[in-house]
Amino acid sequence: MPRAFGPVRSTAVTASAVSLALLLAACGGSDDGDGGGKKSSAPPAVGAQGVNAHPASDLKQGGTFNLSIQKWIIQYNSYQADGTDGDASAILEQVEPVLMPKDAKGVPHPDPDYLLSAKVTSNSPQTVTYKLNPKAKWSNGKQLGYKDFAALAQALSGRDDDYLVADTSGYDQIAKVQRGADDQEAKVVFKTPYADWPRLFRTLLPADEIDTPDKFNKGWIQKIPVTAAAWKIKSIDKTAQTVTTEPDPNWWGDKPRLDTITWRALSQQADTEAYLNKEIDLAPAILPEDYKRLVKDAGTDIRTGARWDEVHITLGTRGPLSDLALRQAVTLATDRKGIVTAFAKDLPFPVKTLDNHFFMPNQQGYEDNAGKWGKYDPDAAKKLLDGAGWKDNGPDKPRTKGGKSLTLDYTISAGSSSASVDQAQIVQQQLGQVGIKVRIQKVPDPDFFTKYVNRGNFDLTSFRNVDYPFPSQLFSTFQQPTAKQTYLNFGRVSTPEINDLLARAGRETDAAKARDLYNQADEQIWAEGHSIELYQRPQIQAVRKGLANYGAWGLGDPDYTTVGWVK
Structure with missing residues (x-):
């Protein structure tokens, strides 16, 4: 997402069917999980950014910058349970005080304007x-x-x-x-x-x-009542599905170069077309079908960065997956390397399976905590299902227990990307091999988070957690829910031991000891079947040539006062 802070973001973009041949091929991932095939370059390093940096003297005064958002935003308070959408936080942070923005390596520093x-x-x-x-x-x-x-x-x-x-x-x-x-x-x-x-x-x-x-x-539903930044809200137009910001004349710091920045709600399958039609100035170039079109555009830069950005499958406990044995069986029956192979086959650098819920592979503290739960083991999955009393009815038939078939809903948004659809269909095929029937449930884009993910109304679902350089930011993702509060633990999977380890880690001022506690918690999170980590998502953006100081921010934050068009 085009922002530096935000708990969740759907991977939705365009929907496309996946052939059975692709699904079967994907189930046998390469040993190194690099997506198969030779890669032309290494992934971006920590601190890498692609923003076309320029001093203010190089930029024109005036102009507009057009961005897309996934859907119309309801809640703008990013601290509220329904306000964790990345696009909402991006707009909020443009017009409110970000007290300690992060540099290219993810280190926060006080902003002297505040x-x-x-x-x-x-x-x-x-x-x-x-x-x-x-x-x-x-x-x-x-x-x-x-x-x-x-x-x-x-x-x-x-x-x-x-x-x-x-x-x-x-x-x-x-x-x-x-x-x-x-x-x-x-x-x-x-x-x-x-x-x-x-x-x-x-x-x-x-x-x-x-x-x-x-x-x-x-108080922040479909509005931002008070601001305090170089930018203010000019209009929030529900009919046009646009939010337009403009410089605030009362701003006390350096003045912005641009006249307006517009955020337009688009279904993600429309991003590439809208970009090529010059309706927006930035589009994700992560999917092969988009990258191949965008890279050929003469007026486009492809900018890459190293971001804290992970894709995973979350397991819900509203139905059969309330049973730990079933969550563990799903984990063992999921071939993560096969999913990564299908996703990364056309990317220019390798992508490997992610084995940690708290740290990215390019972060200090990263350890492989997945253990046996990270290995594809359908035979072990079958034994767990047998032990839980789910009868094996033979190939291509769901298991049954007490007259009920073992069926799970994999919930995705209606505008899901080819990668999201591929992933759901691969999981459907993989789990089917051990007797778990998976129904792919498509729901309206605006409802995906607010009515399904945030409410725990799913058995399986997938989205991205982004921009969590501090592991304590993830406490709420694994925190024990209360009667009223789910926090960000949408599947409601936790234990007192996990809660205690994370609480202790948050209080530990010795960084090495804190990392050890997070890794201890991570081992238990894998064993509890909270979620299945898949991969760190590369950051690849198509950006209009001539746009300065914006693009692939990696671990850093944008400064909207410096964004503009080169003279």
């Missing part, structure tokens, strides 16, 4: 002091202040279940937020140490708009 400093000022108890730029103001005229920190910390603390939050991790360790030397200094005091504190308060929201559960949950 923060003069942010640092640990005491270790007993751990206290982080934020000194705000006194020039920084909300669009309602109020200065950014400690009350904004306090309101966000309260909403995300987990102490009030009426705030329907996506993630409490880190915030639940805050004891209090105090006024410092003045209203523009916030002192955040922690109950227990929290090593990943720089990820907190990433996007600051105004206290006046989030200080009650009703405002927090409903």
Whole structure:
């Protein structure tokens, strides 16, 4: 997604049928999982970006930049349970304070337009002091202040279940937020140490708009009520399915070069066509059918970067998969290398299976924790199914138990990409070999997350987790749900032991010890059948030639004040 923060993003783009021959071939993945065939180059390294960097002096003043989003956005509060859509967060971060944007290596640094400093000022108890730029103001005229920190910390603390939050991790360790030397200094005091504190308060929201559960949950539906950035909302046009932003004349920092940036809702199968018709200026070039068309366009740059971006299959527990043995059987019956082979066959660099839920292969801390659960073992899957009482009725027939057939719904969005459809059909064929019938359920694009994924209304589904350089960001993905809160654990698979390991890891200030705890938790997550990791998704973007300072951001964040067209 064209943004630097956001928990989930569907892989949907265009739908295409997959022949049985492809499905069968994909089930026998190459030993190295590199997608088969010779690759022409190595994958992008950590810190790699493709943004066509230029100084402001090289850029024209004016012009517009047109982007696409997957669907019309309902919830813009990225901290709310229904606000985790990547496109929504991208727009929000363009018009709200991103206090500590990340550099090319994923390291956050204070943005001086908002923060003069942010640092640990005491270790007993751990206290982080934020000194705000006194020039920084909300669009309602109020200065950014400690009350904004306090309101966000309260909403995300987990102490009030009426705030329907996506993630409490880190915030639940805050004891209090105090006024410092003045209203523009916030002192955040922690109950227990929290090593990943720089990820907190990433996007600051105004206290006046989030200080009650009703405002927090409903006040950002199809609107962004208050802004504080170089850009502001010009219009949100539901009829035209466009969100248009423009420079805010009250901005106190460097002025943007562009006149407008427009975000247009398009079904993803339309992205390539819209790009070639010059309706948008950026399109994903990750799928072979898109890449082959886009790379030939004379006015196009192909830009690549190394991003925290993983594709996985999530297992839900609303039906048969509430049984651990069945989740484990599904895991063992899924040939991950075969899926990677089908996906990566035409890419210019190798893609391998991902064996860790917290770390990418190019991150410190990465270990292969999949163990036996990462290996394709249909015989072991059959034994688990036998032991769970599911009768084997022979080839091409689903198993049965108590008069019911073993049938799972694999839920995908109606506009799913060829890769998504291929993947679903491969899984359907693989699980069918052990007696599990898989029905591919296509649902409307706008409903995929809000009515299905977020609500746990699936047996199997697949989407991307992106931009999680801090492993503690993933706590909510594996956190034990409560009666009211699912957090981001959509399948509701966890254990007290996993919860404890992740809580301890979040409090551990020794980085090596923290990584060890995350890897211990990861081993248990694999064994519990929470989700099946597949691969780290390459970042390949087609971008209009002449566009500067935008494209494949890798681990970094865009600065929309610097984006523009080269003279």
